[in-house]
Amino acid sequence: MAESDDDKLHQVVAESRRARELREQGYREQALKLYPPVCGRCGREFARKNMHELTVHHRDHNHDNNPADGSNWELLCLYCHDNEHQRQLEAQRGNAATGGGKSTSATFNPFADLKAMLDGKLKKD
Numbered sequence: 001m002a003e004s005d006d007d008k009l010h011q012v013v014a015e016s017r018r019a020r021e022l023r024e025q026g027y028r029e030q031a032l033k034l035y036p037p038v039c040g041r042c043g044r045e046f047a048r049k050n051m052h053e054l055t056v057h058h059r060d061h062n063h064d065n066n067p068a069d070g071s072n073w074e075l076l077c078l079y080c081h082d083n084e085h086q087r088q089l090e091a092q093r094g095n096a097a098t099g100g101g102k103s104t105s106a107t108f109n110p111f112a113d114l115k116a117m118l119d120g121k122l123k124k125d
Helices: 005-025 027-034 048-053 078-093 114-118
Strands: 054-058 073-077
Touching: 027 054, 027 073, 048 054, 054 078, 073 078
Parallel strands: none
Antiparallel strands: 054 073
C-alpha cells in the first residue's frame, strides 16, 4: 500500500527539523550565535536575507578544530573568505606579496620619467 501524501509531507517536515537541529549543533550555527552578523575583514553587515553570504573561517585553516568558545572561528563574507584562502595558497607557493620568500614584484615603472617628459626635457618616442 502506498504512503498517503500527508504521510510523505509529515516525513519531509520531520526530516527537515532533524536536519536543522543537527546544523544548529554545527560550528556555523554556533559561530552565528557567538558573533554578530558582520564580516570580520570588510565590516559588511548581514541580515536574514543575505546571511548565506556570511561564512565561518577557521583561523588555523583546520576545519576539525572547533572549540566551543569560537576562538578558531571568524565570520567572513564570501569575498573576504575567498581572498583569505587565496592569500594562504600564494604564501604556500612562496609569493613575496603575501610574505613568502621569492620576489615577484614588477620592475617596470611607466611613470619614471613623467616629470621630465612634462617639462619637455625628454624626447618622446
